[in-house]
Amino acid sequence: MELFNTKMLRLTLLAAMSTGLIACHHDDDDDPQITPPPAPVEVTYQVTITNLTNAQPFSPIALALHTEGNFWMIGEAASVELETMAEGGDNSGLLGLSIVMASATGEMPLGPGGNETFEITIEDVTDAKLSIATMLVNTNDAFTGLNAWDLSELGVDDTWSTTAHAYDAGTEVNSEAAGTMPGPADGGVGFDASRMDVDFVAAHPGVVTSSDNLPSSVLNSQHKFDNPVARISVTRTQ
Amino acid sequence: MKKPTKVLTASLLAFACQSAYSADLSIEIQNLTQGIYFTPLLVAAHTPEASLFELGESASTEIEAMAEMGSLDGLMTVTTSVNADVIANPAEGLLGPSLSTTAMLTTDDSNTVLSIVGMILPSNDGFVGLDNWQIPSEAGTYTFYLNAYDAGTEANDEIRASMPVPPPLDPLLGTGGAGVTSQETNASVHIHRGNLGDADSSGGSSDMVNSIHRWLNPVAKVTVTVN
Numbered sequence: 484m485e486l487f488n489t490k491m492l493r494l495t496l497l498a499a500m501s502t503g504l505i506a507c508h509h510d511d512d513d514d515p516q517i518t519p520p521p522a523p524v525e526v527t528y529q530v531t532i533t534n535l536t537n538a539q540p541f542s543p544i545a546l547a548l549h550t551e552g553n554f555w556m557i558g559e560a561a562s563v564e565l566e567t568m569a570e571g572g573d574n575s576g577l578l579g580l581s582i583v584m585a586s587a588t589g590e591m592p593l594g595p596g597g598n599e600t601f602e603i604t605i606e607d608v609t610d611a612k613l614s615i616a617t618m619l620v621n622t623n624d625a626f627t628g629l630n631a632w633d634l635s636e637l638g639v640d641d642t643w644s645t646t647a648h649a650y651d652a653g654t655e656v657n658s659e660a661a662g663t664m665p666g667p668a669d670g671g672v673g674f675d676a677s678r679m680d681v682d683f684v685a686a687h688p689g690v691v692t693s694s695d696n697l698p699s700s701v702l703n704s705q706h707k708f709d710n711p712v713a714r715i716s717v718t719r720t721q
Numbered sequence: 722m723k724k725p726t727k728v729l730t731a732s733l734l735a736f737a738c739q740s741a742y743s744a745d746l747s748i749e750i751q752n753l754t755q756g757i758y759f760t761p762l763l764v765a766a767h768t769p770e771a772s773l774f775e776l777g778e779s780a781s782t783e784i785e786a787m788a789e790m791g792s793l794d795g796l797m798t799v800t801t802s803v804n805a806d807v808i809a810n811p812a813e814g815l816l817g818p819s820l821s822t823t824a825m826l827t828t829d830d831s832n833t834v835l836s837i838v839g840m841i842l843p844s845n846d847g848f849v850g851l852d853n854w855q856i857p858s859e860a861g862t863y864t865f866y867l868n869a870y871d872a873g874t875e876a877n878d879e880i881r882a883s884m885p886v887p888p889p890l891d892p893l894l895g896t897g898g899a900g901v902t903s904q905e906t907n908a909s910v911h912i913h914r915g916n917l918g919d920a921d922s923s924g925g926s927s928d929m930v931n932s933i934h935r936w937l938n939p940v941a942k943v944t945v946t947v948n
Contacts (some may be wrong), residue, residue: 557753557942558819649937651755657932685755685819688935689915696919697931710937 542572571673620666646711659700760791866939
């Protein structure tokens with residue numbers, strides 16, 4: 484029985500393949516007017532980010548369009564790519580993730596009070612999700628951004644605005660100590676592969692600073708922040 | 722023009738009808754903080770006339786017991802007396818940093834608003850709270866964030882002896898703090914000003930650790946699914 488079934492299957496497959504080949508051949512010869520594929524539709528978003536903090540420059544901002552996955556999840560361990568961005572400001576790992584379909588990045592840090600506008604374009608996808616990530620550089624591992632925001636409801640010329648909270652990557656203890664933070668308040672090291680903290684992403688508890696009784700902190704009252712830390716505005720331009 | 726109007730009327734009617742029926746809810750509560758624990762939570766659907774707490778008003782003794790000691794006994798009595806639909810302690814204990822818990826709640830017709838409370842630790846009388854959120858009659862998923870409140874019933878001295886110290890907190894809290902303050906200026910329910918803490922685990926003013934036992938609002942994320 485088994486042999487017979489296998490044979491039957493093979494025969495059926497062969498028949499199907501021949502039919503397919505014949506059909507293709509027929510199309511090519513007798514019907515030269517093949518419908519050209521539709522021209523790709525470009526979907527473009529204009530994204531403006533404003534730094535709302537007093538003295539926390541944002542590392543070069545990473546923007547990504549994707550349909551799968553997340554750059555982070557609260558309660559889960561940070562990826563090495565997120566850790567690298569949150570501790571040192573280098574976003575190349577995040578933007579190199581396989582889920583990223585289109586991306587944009589800032590060239591320079593964005594200072595307090597400043598704003599920066601990006602354009603990000605994707606072809607034929609109107610249901611992408613937007614993720615944004617940037618480090619608060621005068622911290623150990625604080626970052627802010629947007630986590631897989633669904634753009635499918637945003638039509639051409641529609642604008643959507645929100646504000647963003649500060650997160651803690653949970654990969655480096657918030658010592659605020661000299662040599663541990665890459666920003667101008669310290670000039671210390673950024674990424675360190677060791678994980679010395681809770682090892683899950685959470686809402687950031689805020690910085691303590693030496694002005695508030697953390698003697699080992701090189702930060703002062705200027706570097707404190709509260710939520711929200713950023714304003715984000717997204718307009719679909721085409 | 723006539724047709725759209727009819728459709729609108731029909732959907733309004735459906736809306737009105739739905740709101741008269743009970744709701745089948747899934748309520749997920751996530752602790753967003755990095756180092757703060759929630760004591761057992763109370764999740765209650767009740768009538769809009771009832772309220773567990775009001776900003777700017779004195780806390781009830783039941784809220785005081787919850788916010789100072791993590792006790793839900795008084796609140797259970799009160800909510801039961803007004804025929805609320807209540808889930809107590811969905812996490813079956815503390816809800817640790819970044820963890821989530823889900824309460825399934827089927828509400829009676831008249832219980833159209835949702836409230837949530839639970840003490841935050843370490844704190845003297847801090848709590849995470851939701852006050853009379855209108856339960857939508859339309860099926861869907863609704864997400865919002867909760868702040869940390871101060872019951873205004875106890876001075877925030879931040880001393881170990883002034884609060885429950887369950888096992889996960891015990892090794893983290895310091896000892897010998899002199900007390901941050903003996904006064905509470907605002908005796909009504911208000912936004913918690915945050916813990917101060919200090920860097921001295923065997924003295925100083927606070928028994929809390931200033932780089933761990935802090936938060937910025939919001940402290941919780943709530944995702945309600947109306948089925």
